[in-house]
Amino acid sequence: xxxxxxxxxxxAKDDEIVAALCLQxxxxxxxxxxxxxAAGHRRQGVAGALLQHALGDAQLPTWLFCHPDLQPFYERRxxxxxxxxxxxxxxxxARYRRTKNLNALVR
Numbered sequence: 356x357x358x359x360x361x362x363x364x365x366x367a368k369d370d371e372i373v374a375a376l377c378l379q380x381x382x383x384x385x386x387x388x389x390x391x392x393a394a395g396h397r398r399q400g401v402a403g404a405l406l407q408h409a410l411g412d413a414q415l416p417t418w419l420f421c422h423p424d425l426q427p428f429y430e431r432r433x434x435x436x437x438x439x440x441x442x443x444x445x446x447x448x449a450r451y452r453r454t455k456n457l458n459a460l461v462r
Contacts, residue, residue: 362388365409367401374401376409382441384416406432410462418444420457429460437461 358364358377363385367374373396377389392402410417418437421429426436437459440448444459451457 365405367405374405376405381444386444387417387419403432417462419460420448420451422456423458426458434460434462
């Protein structure tokens, strides 16, 4: 995960970092650019708890791009398919879709 000073990074620890999430400011909202969980800590609720903690009661939209297989995970956490993205995110998604199968979601 690459981050910059304007990004907000959240981590979950269990003696060491086991998960991380990165939010980047984007077009009157934020873009979830990464959500990573160590293999040995998957399917234990770590990602969901980290999302809940990081997003809390965010008043502005949060967008993300994910593989269709991950869409149900995000939908259970309040995200929905996004038909219209802000222009900078729409352009980025178009570039990513040249080589990856991704869906845009918003919460």
